[in-house]
Amino acid sequence: MGTKERRERERGELRARILDAARELFAELGYEAVTMRKIAERIEYSPTAIYIHFKDKRAVIQELCDHDFLILAKKLQRISRLEEPLERLRAAGLAYVDFALEHPNHYRLMFMQGHPVEESESEIRKGNPEEDAYAFLHGTILQAIAAGCFRAEVADADLVAQALWAAVHGVASLHIALGTDDWVTWKPAKKTAKFLIDAMLSGLSQPKAVKE
Amino acid sequence: MGTKERRERERGELRARILDAARELFAELGYEAVTMRKIAERIEYSPTAIYIHFKDKRAVIQELCDHDFLILAKKLQRISRLEEPLERLRAAGLAYVDFALEHPNHYRLMFMQGHPVEESESEIRKGNPEEDAYAFLHGTILQAIAAGCFRAEVADADLVAQALWAAVHGVASLHIALGTDDWVTWKPAKKTAKFLIDAMLSGLSQPKAVKE
DNA sequence: CTCGCTAGATTAACACCGTTAACCAACCGA
DNA sequence: TCGGTTGGTTAACGGTGTTAATCTAGCGAG
Numbered sequence: 001m002g003t004k005e006r007r008e009r010e011r012g013e014l015r016a017r018i019l020d021a022a023r024e025l026f027a028e029l030g031y032e033a034v035t036m037r038k039i040a041e042r043i044e045y046s047p048t049a050i051y052i053h054f055k056d057k058r059a060v061i062q063e064l065c066d067h068d069f070l071i072l073a074k075k076l077q078r079i080s081r082l083e084e085p086l087e088r089l090r091a092a093g094l095a096y097v098d099f100a101l102e103h104p105n106h107y108r109l110m111f112m113q114g115h116p117v118e119e120s121e122s123e124i125r126k127g128n129p130e131e132d133a134y135a136f137l138h139g140t141i142l143q144a145i146a147a148g149c150f151r152a153e154v155a156d157a158d159l160v161a162q163a164l165w166a167a168v169h170g171v172a173s174l175h176i177a178l179g180t181d182d183w184v185t186w187k188p189a190k191k192t193a194k195f196l197i198d199a200m201l202s203g204l205s206q207p208k209a210v211k212e
Numbered sequence: 213m214g215t216k217e218r219r220e221r222e223r224g225e226l227r228a229r230i231l232d233a234a235r236e237l238f239a240e241l242g243y244e245a246v247t248m249r250k251i252a253e254r255i256e257y258s259p260t261a262i263y264i265h266f267k268d269k270r271a272v273i274q275e276l277c278d279h280d281f282l283i284l285a286k287k288l289q290r291i292s293r294l295e296e297p298l299e300r301l302r303a304a305g306l307a308y309v310d311f312a313l314e315h316p317n318h319y320r321l322m323f324m325q326g327h328p329v330e331e332s333e334s335e336i337r338k339g340n341p342e343e344d345a346y347a348f349l350h351g352t353i354l355q356a357i358a359a360g361c362f363r364a365e366v367a368d369a370d371l372v373a374q375a376l377w378a379a380v381h382g383v384a385s386l387h388i389a390l391g392t393d394d395w396v397t398w399k400p401a402k403k404t405a406k407f408l409i410d411a412m413l414s415g416l417s418q419p420k421a422v423k424e
Numbered sequence: 425c426t427c428g429c430t431a432g433a434t435t436a437a438c439a440c441c442g443t444t445a446a447c448c449a450a451c452c453g454a
Numbered sequence: 455t456c457g458g459t460t461g462g463t464t465a466a467c468g469g470t471g472t473t474a475a476t477c478t479a480g481c482g483a484g
Contacts, residue, residue: 111386111389111390112324112325112385112389113324113325113389134395134396156399158397158399159399159403159404159407160407162383162386162396162398162399162404163383163404163407163408163411165382165386166379166382166383166386166404166405166408167378167379167382167408167412168382169382169385169386170377170378170379170380170381170382170383170385171374171375171378171382173324173381173382173385174323174374174377174378174381177323177324177325178323183346184346184374185370186374187368187370187371187374191371192371192374192375192378193378195371195372195375196375196378196379196412198415199375199411199412199415199416200379200408200411200412200415201415202414202415203410203411203412203413203414203415203416204411204415
């Protein structure tokens, strides 16, 4: 037989070519610059052909990002082998910023613009630390708390996780959005991130000295 | 005479009506939802009439934001009367987050999406702490350093300024972009901001205790 | 007073965009 | 050999920002 398989393969191939064309446009020019018509031109099909393989434009780019974001998950996974919990958090934070700056348009779409994404459309399983970066972060902080790395008052893992996430997200997104403005004379993002993470972790592990 | 003045006044009035109509749409629905045609409908003029008073859509919203952002500057100005430099930084950070959450669409446009703004189009004068929030932050940190609030190694005011900015921007922008997702069970933004600022400032004022 | 200029506004159109409806042609199984 | 399914097309809809061409009312000058 094999004809069914051939069809399936061809179907998959066009799908892949759509994603490749979209990825090229998206990675260097961002979401707005990806148009169905431009994708179509590149793959030498009509614009409507894309709708046979994807629900809409959003679905195309969503699939792109889901795929590429597994790179971040893998990076974090490698970091999770580090011994010292605080060292893990430091390294994870820096890896996060690295990823954001390497894939600014991916990052923009996922974390910097409101999410008109239907909840169920993403393939990444929530709560699974191998795929969900927040779950990874939360887990690592739980370990740090258990290991006594922080001051006694610091007990809310969600609060710490969101603060640390906000810190690295702040550095990354500020540089992505405004990094080319000369309104501000920017320090290198990585340096700022390191500085901020160190200050924060240091503040969390020490008795407070700021006057109340 | 006075006819010239009347013309001038009428001209200004239509300009103002355009801005008002745009503000209503923008404040509650965001940049994309503001349409030249919708503005025109509200002021009962044709869409092209707007182009007599503004260069393009961007210029309309830019003028809106420039105007409304002076509110933030005023807020910070009031804070600058506080005595203790660290207290000033804490209060300024919280005020910043407050403002961002109160004007999410303004904040989005100014700090979360890339800036296709021609440099000279903004009316806010760079470097003037009364109008430029970054200049205010930088100045306050210089004072804090001079007052010996930080550890000796902390001497780069730009680095501290950008780290602190990134921290509060991180909290604000994360909540604006993803705050309605239930992917994460969010802590209140203000609480996270307070926690993060405290941790950071505490870390900067204490000798480091994190193992190197 | 009247002519011509100018500033403000309009209508029509252009070039895009995402998306949908209608149609078509090739292939598969019966 | 026939009919249905699958993958593809063309044409169109309603929307966007923006521009060109046009019209008109009001002003200053002759």
